[in-house]
Amino acid sequence: MKNISIDSARNPVHSKNNLTKRILGRWQLYVFLIIPVIYIILFNYVPMLGIQLAFKKFNARLGIWGSPWVGFDQFIKFFTSYQFVRVIKNTLTLSFYGLLAGFPLPIILALVLNSIRSERYKKFIQTVTYLPYFISLVVMVGILTQMLNPRIGMIANIYSFISGNEAPDMMSNPSAFPHIYVLSGVWQSIGYNSIIYIAALSGVDPELHEAAEVDGASRFKRVIHVDLPTILPTAAIMLILNAGQIMNIGFDKAYLMQNPLNLSASEVISTYVYKVGIASSTNDFSYATAIDFFNSSINMVLITVVNFISKKLGGNSLF
Structure with a gap:
């Protein structure tokens, strides 16, 4: 195993050929990756271009790329x-x-x-x-709002029953x-x-x-x-x-x-x-x-x- 690793390191072309063979031998698995990879690129990496807005004064007429830079x-x-x-x-x-x-x-x-x-x-x-x-x-x-309602809420009624005072609006x-x-x-x-x-x-x-x-x-x-x-x-x-x-x-x-x-x-x-x-x-x-x-x-x-x-x-x- 050690000799194989040494040979691969010394011969990058051989290592590249082995990688290509492994990919072609399991091409069905890589096909399944196409949609997730496209999804990640479109919704995780492409939106990163919008970070430049933080350093610009956005003008809708000029667009993201045409808006002037204002630094920090x-x-x-x-x-x-x-x-x-x-x-x-x-x-x-x-x-x-x-x-x-x-x-x-x-x-x-x-x-x-x-x-x-x-x-x-x-x-x-x-x-x-x-x-x-x-x-x-x-x-x-909505449940919290109803339960904590100072007039009709369950907790408010329990509080009023025990203390005899009106419950606060928490x-x-x-x-x-x-x-x-x-x-x-x-x-x-x-x-x-x-x-x-x-x-x-x-x-x-x-x-x-x-x-x-x-x-x-x-x-x-x-x-x-x-x-x-x-x-x-x-x-x-x-x-x-x-x-x-x-x-x-x-x-x-x-x-x-x-x-x-x-x-x-x-x-x-x-x-x-x-x-x-x-x-x-x-x-x-x-x-x-x-x-x-x-x-x-x-x-x-x-x-x-x-x-x-x-x-x-x-x-x-x-x-």
Whole structure:
């Protein structure tokens, strides 16, 4: 095998011929790749040409290519805007809060489900925790609005019954918005996010549990010393992926939950980009592109840093 590799390195033509033969021998598989490759090029790489809008003053009459260059003026405009601190603060608050609350809970749920011996009880819990994921965001926000309504909502009625006072309008309270946003998201996604960890736990060798049980390890200790180390590499990869999305707060849910009273806590980068780029009377596409480009650059830096740290500490990384 070593000699073949050396010969291939010394004779690039021979190596190229072997590659061509392998491709021609499995040409059907490469035909299947044509449509996905075209899709990726059209919808992932071609739109990158629009990034130049961030460095231009877009003029619809002149088009993207004919619009004048303004350098970093759009970025400076955003950095000096009164909205800059607010949208960055709100985005980071919701992201880190969601990461702290939403990342460990699916792992805990997977470990608990894996420890349950009753298959019927396990399937029941899985079904109950999976179902909320398939509720659309519009419906879920509608449910939240009805439940938290200060006059007719279920939670408001319980609060009034216990305290004897009128319930506060939590959907209009800026301090309550992060809790409602994050906790409702955890409730909706905890079951679905636990699937990948349950799949990882299915690969645990039963003999490890048997050996630990013979040594007198309790069920809790077997979870800590056998199951948990098994899913740590998967958890590390998921943490890296989540870190790369810290600045990407979902537009749909944040926008649907917004109202004039909670705007100080609910205005995030994605909703601000939509408002300045599409929903405003000026439709400043260049400004919106600059903000989104800044957001994507921060995400790229974060995922690179977290990947480097994970690789150094545990040897698990994406690249």
